[in-house]
Amino acid sequence: MALNHNHSKICFVAVTCMLLFTASVKAQDIYAQYRQSWLKKAEDFKPKLTETVKQPIGLVKMEKDASAFQGWKAVKGNGIDSLYNQSFKKQSGVVADFGEHLTGYCTFTINTLRGTQDAPVRLKFTFGEVPAELSVPFDPYPGGLSRAWLQDEIITVTEMPATITIPRRLACRYVKIELLGASSYFDFHITKIQFKATTSVTTTPAGLAAGTSPMINDIDRVGLTTLKECMQTVYEDGPKRDRRLWIGDLYLESLANMYSFKNYDLTRRCFYLLAGLSGDDGILISNVFETPEPHAQVGNRLLDYCFLYNVALKEYVAATNDKQTGLELWPVAKKQLDIARKYAGADGMMDYVKAGKEWWVFFDWKDGLDKQGPLQGLTVYALNQTYQLAKLLGKENEVADIPALAKKLKDAAHKNLYDKKQGLFVSGTDKQISYGTQAWMILSGVASKAEAQKALKALPGVANAVHPGGPYMYHYYMAALIESGLKTEAKEALQNYWGDMVKKGADTFWEVYDPNDELKSPYNFYPVNSYCHAWSCTPVYFIRKYPDTFQN
Amino acid sequence: MALNHNHSKICFVAVTCMLLFTASVKAQDIYAQYRQSWLKKAEDFKPKLTETVKQPIGLVKMEKDASAFQGWKAVKGNGIDSLYNQSFKKQSGVVADFGEHLTGYCTFTINTLRGTQDAPVRLKFTFGEVPAELSVPFDPYPGGLSRAWLQDEIITVTEMPATITIPRRLACRYVKIELLGASSYFDFHITKIQFKATTSVTTTPAGLAAGTSPMINDIDRVGLTTLKECMQTVYEDGPKRDRRLWIGDLYLESLANMYSFKNYDLTRRCFYLLAGLSGDDGILISNVFETPEPHAQVGNRLLDYCFLYNVALKEYVAATNDKQTGLELWPVAKKQLDIARKYAGADGMMDYVKAGKEWWVFFDWKDGLDKQGPLQGLTVYALNQTYQLAKLLGKENEVADIPALAKKLKDAAHKNLYDKKQGLFVSGTDKQISYGTQAWMILSGVASKAEAQKALKALPGVANAVHPGGPYMYHYYMAALIESGLKTEAKEALQNYWGDMVKKGADTFWEVYDPNDELKSPYNFYPVNSYCHAWSCTPVYFIRKYPDTFQN
Known part of the structure; x- marks a missing residue:
């Protein structure tokens, strides 16, 4: 992912406003006591690259x-x-x-x-x-x-x-x-x-179950190559472009890594690096660089990515039981919750308009996607996941307000965004129906299982539904299908979308893929798209985490 | 200087014929016993570059x-x-x-x-x-x-x-x-x-005499810069292009060096390098490269340059009294005389047609220049200069035939090429009148002083006279003016030609300069011309060797 011109204005607005926000929270570096040790840890976990x-x-x-x-x-x-x-x-x-x-x-x-x-x-x-x-x-x-x-x-x-x-x-x-x-x-x-x-990959993951279809095997293989190519001295988003660590890519790569190469040191390095390079106000910066010395892209704050850091950390601790890392980075996770507290209204709805003015709220490369639904859902999800992390670390008392806040947001979401008549969740003043909103309403648990299935089954028939703009949003849609128990649909979606790339000759999965517009580019020139992109590697995660769904 | 397309055919013809010539002379390397020591001497004299x-x-x-x-x-x-x-x-x-x-x-x-x-x-x-x-x-x-x-x-x-x-x-x-x-x-x-x-220049030459005109001072300054820039670890022809040692440039640079920087080690290095990289038949190759290891441009033989090596060596020994170098390289000089012996006809005229088929005969970048006169004159000059060298080294007995051969060619030249009626020397079947032919008839002594003055004075009035194509031929024309005692004309020519470049802003003298065609290029694109070119630096030599003519 990279900034594009459409978002540059928003981004620089965000910079300005975040400085105000920063000033109002705390003037000095709230992580001053930790920062050096985090950066040193990041350095300690830096892998030696394998050269072939x-x-x-x-x-x-x-x-x-x-x-x-x-x-x-x-x-x-x-x-x-x-x-x-x-x-x-x-x-x-x-x-x-x-x-x-x-x-x-x-x-x-x-x-x-x-x-x-x-x-x-x-x-x-x-x-x-x-x-x-x-x-x-x-x-x-x-x-x-x-x-x-x-x-x-x-x-x-x-x-x-x-x-x-x-x-x-x-x-x-x-x-x-x-x-x-x-x-x-x-x-x-x-x-x-x-x-x-x-x-930095040094291991070879086990093969898939005998009897797995050739197409699933192919998708898995291409996904593994994609992940391997992006695993350098950090989880890069793409080795051609942007060649750096973005939180959103880290989250999906670390999930795929858990079920394949299991290079947990690289995951840890990335968590520490991001923590060590966060803003003085304690809020994470969306992307960081390693050389000539570690530094963040100043001013580039991305709301959804702050929340996903917490989710990624929780998944990591749950998978590894590495509570030491969890505890050392807990102050960071805890701090990101302030974003939810700041924008949560008395009615339980996130003030997505204000947030959108003050932040880059991303979710997908998709013009016109309304962010209310996705943001409400992700916030609920991140609050709950962070609380799960607190429980793993014995830190519930430090975030005692969170379960109630999460429930309040969840209830408000259902009340305000669920269109019972249509059986779909809507977003924004125009009541937009999108894959993104359904996905996040489901992942957050706002939707019941029945509502989830109903919504996901209804989606393809909605003429004006906003489809995923690319593999990143497609990941969350896939996760929602699985969460809803729609195994057949999940397998079909995987085969249709990533399988389509394989059929078209992909050696690695692409940053941007719209089956109906192969020349799509968020950057106005498709050759500058990345064609080996971390956030597109997640079939590895799905196929290997859910063998019953995919390996049969 | 570089080969150009017009000459490539001739050059490759020359390669073929020279191989036959080589085969008929001797199959093995005639310098085998010397070559290694020559190359070692070249390395010993390699200068350390000054960096600023x-x-x-x-x-x-x-x-x-x-x-x-x-x-x-x-x-x-x-x-x-x-x-x-x-x-x-x-x-x-x-x-x-x-x-x-x-x-x-x-x-x-x-x-x-x-x-x-x-x-x-x-x-x-x-x-x-x-x-x-x-x-x-x-x-x-x-x-x-x-x-x-x-x-x-x-x-x-x-x-x-x-x-x-x-x-x-x-x-x-x-x-x-x-x-x-x-x-x-x-x-x-x-x-x-x-x-x-x-x-590789480390010295600062003395200033010119007080009272020297500003223009002559300027020309001298630009000439010194040109020479300094070309003096690297060899005498390069041009530091932009071709960045290597050509015999013709070496000759003129070594003359200018004698009267300015006096870096005789560089001159010696170049003589040894050319000797060490000559053909197995003993004939010199026109240009050589230093890296990755010393090597010659295989097949690039240039007749006039072989002769000029001898002239340059003689001038060097005469100026330095370094007989050791002269003696070590004497076998090379002696061998080049075979070229004269091979093409000298019974009538005392060089077979320039045959030579032109078998060699690249250069003399000037000037389309249409007839080479008979220049070749005849240069041959006489080179024979006499080589014999002078032999005398300096006590080797006259090894080239006892040369004085007679030189005289024979000289007499034949006067008989066949002097048009008494016009008071000019002619060249070729069309009896072409050129600056080049007059210059070489004068430098060789074919023309008496009176004839020389008459010819040079007549030249500007000859409508179809072939003018010098560039600074290289202009050097020989200048030398002929001086040789003829035409001091005023010499100073005028210097000021008109090199002075013109100075007036046009030259920081260094150009490889190619035609006052009437500033876009002239032997290579069909004037930006690829060299604008700091060794063979154009010789005003330094003229101004400093002949102070009576120029420094007043």
């Missing part, structure tokens, strides 16, 4: 094909030796295929074939996760995020033989190499293209 | 101006702090001016100004020796040499703060910086642009 050297499996040609994902497909070409054994001059534009998604560093060797190198050579390397990235022109660049995210690098080779490593860390399956300048007085070839692939 | 850190003196704007050199001028802008103290986002395209020509490595610092860097930044740096290089588009590239010679580099900055050194060695006065990609969520600035300038 990979070679291309062959050459491919990118061909236009209206039936292929985004209109481009990779067609198998010659073996890699046909690149290595011939002059590069007649091969400009060649695409090498590593056969899998890789994250790391690319190295190549270049040497003369005939004559003496009498001039530098200018080469352009373009690295792509999906075929379209190698095929559509990047300039003039229409995107809302930095043009520099696109992975094209221009290299001047002044001397041969040379073995050159492109300094930038890359994420790709394919690399295209173009010749931008050479001398006619000598000839040369490119050889030994290598990729030093990195991940 | 330079800062820009300010910003400039490149403006179109039909009256400026190549139509572009640099207009003084704000101080460099106006770049450093403000966001770079609104300054894309800014040009920093170092105020002088520099050769070396460029470093800059980049850091955030506001917000947190949430995306990489893509920058384009363009380094230029003259304003037009910063102003005209490079693509689509029409030039005959590698596009990669042009000094534009694209850099992805993934992390700030960063201090980044562009890996490629550069030659420039100006650097343009353009923003190709950034995030709208943070701001940044570029600071501390530095250039680590290198040269």
Whole structure:
């Protein structure tokens, strides 16, 4: 995930207001006594990356094909030796295929074939996760995020033989190499293209149950690769972009990790890092960077992500029984509850309008999604989950007000948002019906099981229902289907949505996927989307946590 | 100098024929016993480069101006702090001016100004020796040499703060910086642009005589800078392009060095390097490279340059009395004489047609220049100079045939090429009249002093005379004026030609200069010309060797 232009205004409004909010709460750093030890813990749990050297499996040609994902497909070409054994001059534009998604560093060797190198050579390397990235022109660049995210690098080779490593860390399956300048007085070839692939994953999860369908096996495999690629020295959101730790991605990655690689040190590192880099007012910042030294994206506060930190921490402690970490970070979780207290009205409804003015309230990349329902549901859910965490840690007395607050919000939600006649939950002044609102009403327990099933079954028939904008919201919809006991529907949804990506050739799951609009981009240029994105890896979690539903 | 497309065919013909020639002379390496010690001597004399850190003196704007050199001028802008103290986002395209020509490595610092860097930044740096290089588009590239010679580099900055050194060695006065990609969520600035300038020059030559005209002082200053910039770990032809040791440039640089920096170790290094990398048949190769290990441009033989090696060696021994070097390299000089013996006909005329088929015969970047006269003259000159060298070394007995051969060629030249009626020397079947032919007939002594003066005075009135194509031939024309005792004309020519470059803003003298065609390029694209070129530095030699002519 990254900020986009639509949200920039909101974000900077949020910065301003949060400063006021901060000032009104406390002037000094409320975690001053903990911060250094949290950051040190984060450093202590920093994994050593595993490095594996990979070679291309062959050459491919990118061909236009209206039936292929985004209109481009990779067609198998010659073996890699046909690149290595011939002059590069007649091969400009060649695409090498590593056969899998890789994250790391690319190295190549270049040497003369005939004559003496009498001039530098200018080469352009373009690295792509999906075929379209190698095929559509990047300039003039229409995107809302930095043009520099696109992975094209221009290299001047002044001397041969040379073995050159492109300094930038890359994420790709394919690399295209173009010749931008050479001398006619000598000839040369490119050889030994290598990729030093990195991940902090060191374990291999068990296979799925015998008899699991090939499609579920495929989805699981692609999900595992997605998660593995995003597990670097933090849980990154995407190894191509944004290459950093966002709370929302951490939550879903840590869930998937519990049921696969079980690298709990990485989870702990991320919790400590976020805590150590939270605001002086105690409120978490939505995303943080590791280098050159750990730092947060100043001013980037995201309401839903603050709550999800608590949920993620509770899940972690419940899964590991690591109460020490839970206790050390309890002050952070406790503090995020203030957000609920601040916006909860006397009527038990969250003041989502005010919150929306003061915060970036995200939930989904979906224009027009009304946030009232999702926010009310998530708040109830986060309050209850945080109270569960308090109980695990023996800290209920410190948050004694929370069960009543949660119940008040829950009751108000049912009263105000449930449309009994339609059997659906509505959101906002326009009484919008959305997948997001149903999902959060169900996950929070506002909906009874019967109401949940009814709502979820009714949804597909609602003409104007706001569908999930992408895999992130789809996760919560999936979770709601499971929570409601709709096993068949859950399996179908998984196969329809993530299975569709697999059918379209995904090596890793995409940040953005709308089956009806493959060129969708929150950033106004689909090649800058991330095609290996943490928040899309959660089939791993569903398939492995609920074998009865998926592995049969 | 570099090969260009017009000459490539000739060059490759030459390669083929030279192999036959080689085979007929001797199959094995005739210098096998010397080669290693020559290369070791070359290494022993390799200079340690002096490094000086330079800062820009300010910003400039490149403006179109039909009256400026190549139509572009640099207009003084704000101080460099106006770049450093403000966001770079609104300054894309800014040009920093170092105020002088520099050769070396460029470093800059980049850091955030506001917000947190949430995306990489893509920058384009363009380094230029003259304003037009910063102003005209490079693509689509029409030039005959590698596009990669042009000094534009694209850099992805993934992390700030960063201090980044562009890996490629550069030659420039100006650097343009353009923003190709950034995030709208943070701001940044570029600071501390530095250039680590290198040269092997360590001395400061004496000033010119009091009373020397400002123009001559200026020409001398620009010539010294040109020479200094080209003096790296060899005498390079140009620090931007081709960045290597060519014999023709070495000859002129070593002359200028004798009268200025007096770095004789560098001269020796270059003689040894060329000897150590000559062909197995003993014939020199026109140009050599130092890295990754010393090597020659295989197949690139240039007839006139073989002869000029001998002339340069003789001048060096005469100036330094370093007979040891002379004696060690005498086998090389002696061997080059075979070229004269091979092409000298019974009538005393060089078979320039055959030589032109078998060799690259250069003399000048000038389409249509007939080479008969220049070749005949240079051959006589080289024979006599080599014999002078033999005498200095006590080796006359080894080349006892040379005086007679030189006289034979000289007499034949006068008989066949002097048009008494016109008072001019002619060349080729069309009896072409050129500056080149007059120059070489005079330098060789074919022309008497009276004939020389007459010819040189007549030249400007000859409508179809072939003028020098650039500074390299202009050097020989200047030398002929001086040899003929035409002091006033020599001073005028120097002031007209090199002075014109100074008036047009040259910081260093240009590889190519035609007062009537500033866009002239042997490579079909004038920005790829070198604008700091060794063979153009010889005013330093003339002004300082002949103070009576120039310093008054």
